[in-house]
Amino acid sequence: MDWRRAKSVLILAFLLLNVALGYQLWSSYGEGFSASADVNDLPPETLAVIQEKRISVQANIPAETPELRDLTYRAEAPLGSGERTMLETPVASKAVYNEKELRQALGGAIPDLAQYQFDQSVSRDGVDGVFVLYRMIDGRPMFDVKLELFYSNQRIVAYRQDRIELLPAEQSQKQEVLPATKAAASLIDRNYLPVGAVIKEIKLGYHHGQIFDSQTQVSAPSWRVLLEDGTAYYVYAISGEVVTGKEEGQ
Template identity: 60%
Template sequence: MDWGRAKNVLILAFLLLNVVLGYQLWSNIREGLSTSAEADDLSPETLRIMEEKGIRLADNIYIPAETPELQDLTYRLKTKLGDNERHVLKQPVEGKIIFNEKQLIEGLGAVIPDIDQYVYDGTTSDDKKFVFYRMEQLRPMFDVKLELYYEDQKIIAYRQDVIELVPSDKAIENPVLSATIAMAPLIEKFLAPGAVIKEIKLGYHGQTFAKSDTQVSAPSWRVLLEDGNVYYIHAVSGEVVTEEELVS
């Protein structure tokens, strides 16, 4: 037997095996990290309507590809402040702490309840306030906010919705509609010509009932437009609602 030749064949076989295994590993990692879809993944009919109405996605945004199974959240409002009701801080705090979770908790944790359960949202923040949303199951509750008001780079006041989650035996997990499917009726029936979609995010949203002790927040896609308009799409039924919902 030609051992030299056999050795070369074995080395080549192992190299090929490593290449195959490496490619499979890379593919699996890539698939696991892929959280976005392309605009071309929208249906041909939706793309046609977008072109006719001049609707487009803003630069550098993506359409989420996630379709997890989620359930409604039931909660009780402990504190719900009006738009003009704010708690003024006795001692202003440096505004830069919002970008560091540890510093944020150390700076305001003794003042603002449950602050560690709220996450900063740069898309809805502006030059007067930092906006945070209460997180549950790693997703924002769009109706439960914490707003930190600032002047001269210092946080001077806050406004917060405080809730208590209520366990529900009737809650059932359902697979959510993909963003590409959920957005089709929004684009066709609701968006005005020339609309520019700024962000698409999966979270929780529900109408607030003033006379009820408990509220329900359903899995929803939030669609922000560059003109400031906001739409919510029920992520299971596909129903589209605007932010201008009346409190019942």
């Protein structure tokens, strides 16, 4: 065996490995840096209100500003009006934390289960509670279109589901959304948040807009600002209009 040649090959292999690992580390750092903004990126007047009202921003503030359009859809029934459907075979509640396991356990019982995604931030814990899943569109949640899984004694025993049909939206043009920092600032500056409020999460999705009839309506790109006590505020990501939501998960 040519040991000198083997040694050179090993040195070259380790060098290439170090280059690859270094690039991966640099890429991860760059993605992490651009994925979120800092609370200090808020305007000075907003920071002053935060200090005065003892508001805590514990949420990761997204830095993304994608171009999104309104969604038009038809609901099979008024959203949130459905009755609970009991499962013939209850399943272990821990399945909700594993998407593949959940689909295997309930995919045959719940229609279109794969189109919904679990949101732990708004789900109620306890002996008896509810897991909330949202209808997803291109990786973003529709905050009004839910699948609720009711559980008792660590078993999912029933569900309630909003089902929709997306409609063509040729007249809806894509527009760049407002930054999450502006959405948060609009809530804070306009005194929507109470003294001592804790902002737990800021997420981009869709929230209800214009209603054409009892079943057909528009869902607009919106920032959901979720407080630690469960109260949700929605800031339309195009117009900046604020909508106060009910307590999530109730």
